[in-house]
Amino acid sequence: MNTADNNGPFNNGAMSGYEKCTGCGVCTLTCPVWHQTRDIMLTVCGRSRVLQSGGTPEDMRESITACVLCGACAAVCPAGVDTVGLTTELRMGLAGAAERRAPRGSFSAGVKASGKLFFPGAAMRRDGELMRRAASLLGADGFALFDDAGISGLAGEMEAGIRPEPEELKNFIRSMSGVTEIAAADGFLHRHLRQWLPDVRVSGLGETLLRKRDIKGALKAGDLYIIETRGYHADHTRLVTFYDRMRLETGCGLNTSLQRAAIPTGAASRQTAGRLDTAEQARWILHKRRPARIVAESVEDLEVFKKIPGGPEAVHILELVPAAAACAKRLTA
Amino acid sequence: MTTANISSTDILEDSLKGIPRLQTNPARWNGEGWRSFTGALRSQNIEVCEKRHTCLVYATDSGGLACGLPHGVALAGSAELISSILKQAQIHRVPVTVKGGGLTTEGESVAFGGLQLDMRAMNRVLAVDAKNMTVRTQAGIYWHTLGEVLRRDGLDYLSAPLNMTSSVGGTLSVGGIDINSPRLGCSADQAVSLQVVTPTGEIKECSESENPELFERVLLGYGQFGVITEATMRVRKFTPLTMHYFYYGSLREAMEDLQLLVRGDAADYCGILTVLDKAVNLLVAFDSDERERAFFADWRGRLRGHGQLGFALRMAWYYALRPWRIGEALYLLGRKQALEPAFKPEHHLEKNKIVDRTVVFSNSVWKFWGGRRMVIPDLATSAEKFVEAVERGNAVCRKYFPRYTLYCVGIKLSGRRERYELSCIPPDAEGFAYGCEFEPILGGEAYSREYLQAFKNEIYDIGVEMNTSYYRFGGMMKGYIRRVFGNELVDKHLAMKRAADPAMILNPDVIF
Numbered sequence: 001m002n003t004a005d006n007n008g009p010f011n012n013g014a015m016s017g018y019e020k021c022t023g024c025g026v027c028t029l030t031c032p033v034w035h036q037t038r039d040i041m042l043t044v045c046g047r048s049r050v051l052q053s054g055g056t057p058e059d060m061r062e063s064i065t066a067c068v069l070c071g072a073c074a075a076v077c078p079a080g081v082d083t084v085g086l087t088t089e090l091r092m093g094l095a096g097a098a099e100r101r102a103p104r105g106s107f108s109a110g111v112k113a114s115g116k117l118f119f120p121g122a123a124m125r126r127d128g129e130l131m132r133r134a135a136s137l138l139g140a141d142g143f144a145l146f147d148d149a150g151i152s153g154l155a156g157e158m159e160a161g162i163r164p165e166p167e168e169l170k171n172f173i174r175s176m177s178g179v180t181e182i183a184a185a186d187g188f189l190h191r192h193l194r195q196w197l198p199d200v201r202v203s204g205l206g207e208t209l210l211r212k213r214d215i216k217g218a219l220k221a222g223d224l225y226i227i228e229t230r231g232y233h234a235d236h237t238r239l240v241t242f243y244d245r246m247r248l249e250t251g252c253g254l255n256t257s258l259q260r261a262a263i264p265t266g267a268a269s270r271q272t273a274g275r276l277d278t279a280e281q282a283r284w285i286l287h288k289r290r291p292a293r294i295v296a297e298s299v300e301d302l303e304v305f306k307k308i309p310g311g312p313e314a315v316h317i318l319e320l321v322p323a324a325a326a327c328a329k330r331l332t333a
Numbered sequence: 334m335t336t337a338n339i340s341s342t343d344i345l346e347d348s349l350k351g352i353p354r355l356q357t358n359p360a361r362w363n364g365e366g367w368r369s370f371t372g373a374l375r376s377q378n379i380e381v382c383e384k385r386h387t388c389l390v391y392a393t394d395s396g397g398l399a400c401g402l403p404h405g406v407a408l409a410g411s412a413e414l415i416s417s418i419l420k421q422a423q424i425h426r427v428p429v430t431v432k433g434g435g436l437t438t439e440g441e442s443v444a445f446g447g448l449q450l451d452m453r454a455m456n457r458v459l460a461v462d463a464k465n466m467t468v469r470t471q472a473g474i475y476w477h478t479l480g481e482v483l484r485r486d487g488l489d490y491l492s493a494p495l496n497m498t499s500s501v502g503g504t505l506s507v508g509g510i511d512i513n514s515p516r517l518g519c520s521a522d523q524a525v526s527l528q529v530v531t532p533t534g535e536i537k538e539c540s541e542s543e544n545p546e547l548f549e550r551v552l553l554g555y556g557q558f559g560v561i562t563e564a565t566m567r568v569r570k571f572t573p574l575t576m577h578y579f580y581y582g583s584l585r586e587a588m589e590d591l592q593l594l595v596r597g598d599a600a601d602y603c604g605i606l607t608v609l610d611k612a613v614n615l616l617v618a619f620d621s622d623e624r625e626r627a628f629f630a631d632w633r634g635r636l637r638g639h640g641q642l643g644f645a646l647r648m649a650w651y652y653a654l655r656p657w658r659i660g661e662a663l664y665l666l667g668r669k670q671a672l673e674p675a676f677k678p679e680h681h682l683e684k685n686k687i688v689d690r691t692v693v694f695s696n697s698v699w700k701f702w703g704g705r706r707m708v709i710p711d712l713a714t715s716a717e718k719f720v721e722a723v724e725r726g727n728a729v730c731r732k733y734f735p736r737y738t739l740y741c742v743g744i745k746l747s748g749r750r751e752r753y754e755l756s757c758i759p760p761d762a763e764g765f766a767y768g769c770e771f772e773p774i775l776g777g778e779a780y781s782r783e784y785l786q787a788f789k790n791e792i793y794d795i796g797v798e799m800n801t802s803y804y805r806f807g808g809m810m811k812g813y814i815r816r817v818f819g820n821e822l823v824d825k826h827l828a829m830k831r832a833a834d835p836a837m838i839l840n841p842d843v844i845f
Contacts, residue, residue: 022705023395025434025498026696029477038454038473039408046390053389060386078699244680258481258689259696260680288485 016086020079021048027073027083030261032281033066042066042275044073044083047090057093064090068269068276069159069188071233072261075240084191084234091161114178116141118205119148121186122156123268123299130299133318134185137215138208143183155189159270173197183208185298187231187268194234204231206297207239209317210246218320221251222292224312226285226301229264236261252295255285267300278304286311295320362446362841366425367404370448373421374407379414381405381448391432391449397706398782399440403430403449409473410454412528412536412562418450419560420534422838429838431556433473433500438707439789439810441555441843442503452502455562458482467525468568472502472561480691489571492517497695502561505552508757508804510768512604512616512694515595515743519757519804521552522747528563532834536562546751550829553756555809556840557826558833572620573686574602576676579638581613582647584727586637588720588741590615595743595765596716599632600624605741608668609661610727612648618690664736675700702738702772708785710792711770713744713757713804719767725795726771733788734773741769744804755818755826755844757804768804814844 025045028034033042040046042063050060057064067087074083118138124131135145151172154164173196182193185205193202206228209215219225225247232239240260247254255263263285266276282304294314296302305314371381382388383405393400409415422429428447435442452473459469463486470479476490477497483489492511494504505527509520517523526540529551537559539548550558581587587605594603594617602618615638619625639647652662675697681688702709714722723741730737744766746758758766771792796803797816803809815823827845831837837845 022699022703023393023435024699024703025475026699029475029481029497038456040390040451040453041387049390050386053386053392055386055389059384076696078696078703240680248683258477258484258692287482 016082018048018051030072057090068266070229070264075233075236075261092163116143116181117146118143119184122152187228190231191234219250219252223252224291225252226255226296227262228297229262232262265301265304267304370425370427394435394437394442395707396438401443401445403444406449408454409452415530416534423836426836428841433503434498469565488568491523495694506556512602518745523566525565529559531559532839549751552752573688574618576618579615580644581638582611587613590636607739709770709772710789713768714801715762723769729791736774738772759802
């Protein structure tokens with residue numbers, strides 16, 4: 001089914017339900033921008049209230065560009081406002097958005113993919129070793145490494161407020177007609193892939209890897225596991241249970257708040273105009289915690305934690321594999 | 334009456350979509366002195382935002398019925414900044430309306446002109462003293478944020494409104510009730526000491542031993558005698574809790590049993606939540622297994638409430654004999670099916686105990702009872718008047734709405750305190766007070782403002798007739814204060830207010 005034809009890539013038209021916002025402010029409790037600025041005008045709560053009062057995207061340009069689209073607000077909004085969709089749409093409504101389009105590769109209309117695909121994302125593509133590990137591990141479960149540079153570029157543009165070209169999107173959707181499952185490292189893509197490809201199962205890299213017993217078995221009680229926030233919040237109802245069970249089984253800590261939203265570093269945001277201090281976010285995650293090790297799902301988060309002076313050892317979830325193999329050998333012996 | 338043909342998703346049911354909310358109440362302040370006031374502030378590098386769309390964000394409170402517009406908004410970053418603002422406000426006679434979480438329901442935190450002071454910029458936890466079990470925090474902090482920080486030390490606050498976005502300062506100014514208030518009292522009674530900026534801009538520390546008069550005036554003082562900027566409060570060790578529900582077909586029996594439990598200190602948490610008049614829930618919860626065991630050994634047998642299965646069978650029998658009430662039965666069933674999992678979400682359960690109960694309860698409060706208009710009039714009474722007040726309020730609910738919820742709790746009093754005078758604590762309460770919120774289920778119906786306000790006023794009128802008070806959301810209101818407390822007491826407090834706030838600029842029109 002081609003949902004891009006039917007509904008467009010976003011929940012446009014209804015402006016993502018901003019009118020449902022009651023102003024309760026629960027979204028602010030999980031918002032990293034609020035955490036750092038304490039300015040309601042820079043939150044989705046403020047944006048919704050401005051819209052309810054007849055304001056325009058230009059009235060809140062600073063607010064719209066400050067958001068890192070982590071989606072934590074969407075996971076906790078009691079009124080069910082599609083906050084990520086709302087902010088993305090507002091970005092598209094800002095004057096000058098379309099002019100920011102940068103040259104990038106596009107989708108070939110004739111290419112067809114099938115089966116289970118792994119989308120490594122832009123950050124992992126820059127780290128050849130990690131990508132090889134991921135491809136090898138996921139390959140054992142039938143996932144084929146997919147050259148996702150085109151869709152990554154499209155995601156980057158969407159995040160910057162550039163509406164996708166309908167023809168280009170159609171080409172992508174057609175090319176995925178034989179695909180049954182996608183493991184995507186870039187959590188921002190999850191909600192959109194689910195909209196565009198409703199029959200395809202979409203999971204994050206972390207979730208996919210944690211289904212492997214040796215990976216989960218390598219997590220220890222002293223670990224602090226950093227969930228990739230965008231993918232987590234895009235499917236929060238399901239994943240909150242998945243990760244909570246993982247926490248109980250392994251004894252590791254999570255970067256979750258009391259509301260079970262994941263606290264983001266904001267590092268995955270492609271918004272250069274963002275005002276979020278990612279190191280401060282990491283310090284808040286670590287506040288009063290003394291983990292023996294950080295295990296991150298996302299390459300971007302990992303880089304932030306590695307730069308914290310005096311911080312604990314930080315590894316990517318893919319780097320748990322040798323430890324897992326050694327552990328398995330010991331168990332076998 | 335209702336206008337059901339209007340979409341409930343419109344901006345306000347009686348306004349037009351796309352047209353900004355305008356100040357519907359007549360301006361109480363004409364703007365004289367505003368320019369010189371803001372000029373003086375800007376000369377001190379204090380930013381006042383006068384953008385229209387910013388001011389519109391502050392146009393109403395959780396109640397959603399009172400609408401006003403400030404001339405400008407300032408984010409309160411420090412006590413010194415607030416001091417400068419209040420000093421200039423006294424000189425230029427500009428009203429300053431303080432807003433924390435904005436969870437008032439009668440427009441108390443809405444500015445009808447003048448400056449809106451948003452306290453939420455002051456929300457840092459300053460020090461956790463695990464040895465003395467206290468926390469020092471800035472007062473603009475949300476209780477939830479405070480809880481989030483305390484949890485990193487394995488601690489928790491004592492009691493706070495079941496609402497994650499109430500601010501500490503706002504709550505201490507009006508009371509703050511939790512389902513553990515029968516044991517721990519209202520939130521204001523947790524305060525050990527406060528930093529306050531007086532209406533004339535002095536920054537003062539106060540406690541029971543230092544500036545005690547100010548301490549007693551500011552706590553439960555409706556923001557009349559100063560802006561609370563920091564608070565030291567008692568904390569406790571965090572514990573998950575176990576919860577049990579008992580079901581009643583009679584509201585009166587449930588209320589009597591609640592009072593029995595409150596008087597006997599039988600549970601760590603208890604309260605009443607109704608679904609229908611004939612489906613009443615008495616919830617009890619415990620911080621420890623010992624307290625739970627003691628409850629079942631000593632108290633359970635005295636309660637008239639049923640377990641879930643017993644009550645379900647009674648209800649099935651009741652509706653089997655009255656098939657024309659199938660709609661009511663379906664509502665009851667639907668409500669049960671929606672509420673039960675929400676109050677026991679799997680990811681907040683560990684070993685069958687609820688972890689982070691404030692999050693669980695608050696989420697449910699917003700999900701099932703929240704809305705663009707929080708219509709929650711309440712009454713606070715002495716033990717003797719509790720049953721009659723609730724039954725009379727219930728009759729008012731029945732008159733106005735097909736479906737509603739009552740939420741009742743006990744409130745332990747901390748002896749005889751000056752702070753209780755002219756407050757949410759009823760003057761005749763001894764030992765315990767009791768509170769009840771009357772909350773209509775508005776659903777998809779579009780009720781006019783007048784209809785909702787008429788309902789609220791009829792509940793408040795019960796308070797006047799029975800000489801009670803009002804707690805939590807509604808608080809005391811200007812239109813009721815003299816009728817409830819009489820001229821002598823009100824004039825005494827008004828004289829104190831005039832002495833403390835010569836230009837009468839701080840939170841005007843809330844009670845005086």
